Amino acid sequence: MTSSTATRMCDRLVRKGLVTRRNRDDDRRAAWMTLTPAGRDLVGDAMRRRATEVGLVGELSMTRPRAVLAAMASLALFTRIRLYMCTRLPGYDRS
Structure with a gap:
């Protein structure tokens, strides 16, 4: 930076x-x-x-790595959607 x-x-x-x-x-x-x-x-x-x-x-079991990966992908997608929606709210200021 x-x-x-x-x-x-x-x-x-x-x-x-x-x-x-x-x-x-x-x-x-x-x-x-x-x-x-x-x-x-x-x-x-x-x-x-x-x-x-x-x-x-x-809390996810590492005995099921695919389930862990799917849960993490869902969390990442949810976070991106939430951020996108927040930036579209009235009064949102990027400054």
Whole structure:
């Protein structure tokens, strides 16, 4: 990732109110980024969802690898569909 890409990503997070940026006095090229309460809530939600998904995959029996593969493919497809649908909602902002 280039530094300009990272800067744009951070700018979007600041605009969405998920992080705050504080310039560093000792190095103008760097800044301190801190999660806001909304950012912490979002990260917590994502971690809980991830733990649930990992738990579901962990319950699959490795004695049936084709079933595991089919379940993972279904989860990947569902995730892509959900992301596509979210981007089509009114008020969705990619910035």
